[in-house]
Amino acid sequence: MSCLARHSQTLRARGYRMTPQRLAILEALHHDGHLSPAQVYQRVRQTGVTEATVYRTLEFLRANGIVFATYGCDGHLTYELGGYDHHHLVCRICGTQVQVKQEMLQDALNRIEQQTGYRMTDGHLTLVGLCPSCQGNSQAQA
Amino acid sequence: MSCLARHSQTLRARGYRMTPQRLAILEALHHDGHLSPAQVYQRVRQTGVTEATVYRTLEFLRANGIVFATYGCDGHLTYELGGYDHHHLVCRICGTQVQVKQEMLQDALNRIEQQTGYRMTDGHLTLVGLCPSCQGNSQAQA
DNA sequence: GCTCTTCTTGAGAAAAATATCAATAAAGAT
DNA sequence: ATCTTTATTGATATTTTTCTCAAGAAGAGC
Known part of the structure; x- marks a missing residue:
């Protein structure tokens, strides 16, 4: 089972859903490693994902242990895939x-x-x- | 030498200055322990300190090791005195x-x-x- | 397929945090 | 005490992040 499929299953088991928006954000992180919310938005805006959704989704994925937040010394967050x-x-x-x-x-x-x-x-x-x-x-x- | 006097000396030794605004913010942290920037502002606004100055000063004190930033799980920062x-x-x-x-x-x-x-x-x-x-x-x- | 429940999203407003720049004031030297 | 230098602040604009709420969509059950 692919990494993304496993995450889908994890979310469903908890009563959540894997949506196109969440997939797009996960793929951006998968491709580029560490990204700030603004950088994530740059990579997914073409798919129609909103800025607010990027913030919400990153926080959601972090709370579910799927991505990790790295707190840079400047107080800004960057995110990366877990594992x-x-x-x-x-x-x-x-x-x-x-x-x-x-x-x-x-x-x-x-x-x-x-x-x-x-x-x-x-x-x-x-x-x-x-x-x-x-x-x-x-x-x-x- | 008091704690605040020592901090003043530390800053001067590095070419910085101890100002009334920085003192007020340090005293707020000294009195209350963990505080978010907004909470610090609540406590020092009566002295005329600007909101922007609160953010600037907290970051400045953190970079100088005088206060520590605690990154809450919600991604918000709180600050506390060192030591x-x-x-x-x-x-x-x-x-x-x-x-x-x-x-x-x-x-x-x-x-x-x-x-x-x-x-x-x-x-x-x-x-x-x-x-x-x-x-x-x-x-x-x- | 249809309905129901509820998780998710987008749009826009609101709040929080940062940057710019001229004016101010602190520390050191004279 | 006065002058000089330059760190620092306030005011403002700007950007970033969060919040609200109605509309949309996914999954479960029938």
Whole structure:
């Protein structure tokens, strides 16, 4: 079963529906990786999808665990398809991102799950820190 | 030296200035903990601070490590003063937050620092997961 | 096929957040 | 204290994001 078909099934099982608009947005994300809402809209507007629908759908897909929101250091959201085994570490000054493999966090997340009762294994995290070059910048010191 | 005086000094050392507007915003955060930009504005508007200045100042203080931005699960930002030894874990469905002590993450963050060169010890993290009650909800399954 | 229920969308209004630019004011030097 | 430099603010316009609500469409049952 294709990735999109599986998502359709997931949504139907929860009482939701897979619509042409949602398909178009998923395909845009599938094709391009990280996209802001405005970039998604650029890619799907030709199909008649409204701007409001783009925002609504991205939030909907995020709440359902199908796409992940990455909070850039500038406070803007970008979205990407789920299924990755990594998280992101973003510099709070310049916004540069690097990947952090799931296993780097596995032990800590397990402990947190045990202590809090939250489940953290199925989601995307955006960590914030200072990248090497911004550490030397005088404006970057904490 | 008071907390606010230290922040003034920090900013001056970087070529910035401590203004009445920035002081008012810092005091609002000091008094109330987590606040959204709109809530901050409610508390400082009486002093004549503009809405645009609130947004600008919060982003400025965040980039300088004086306040931390917490990204709620709804995509809205809230801000809080720095200096805490804990992070936040927020449910991606209902937004409920719990605290996560720094030591729970210390080992993982040390490893990530070594591998990436980023510095993570002076910052606030917002982790995202599923809270216990939303795990049972059919709409919450991943 | 038809009906019913309810999830979804589009259109437009509303609110939140950002950008521009001239005027203001803070910090340092004289 | 005064002057100079330039960071900072307010006012305004603009963009981005959210909300409301009636119309449209998907799925279930008959």
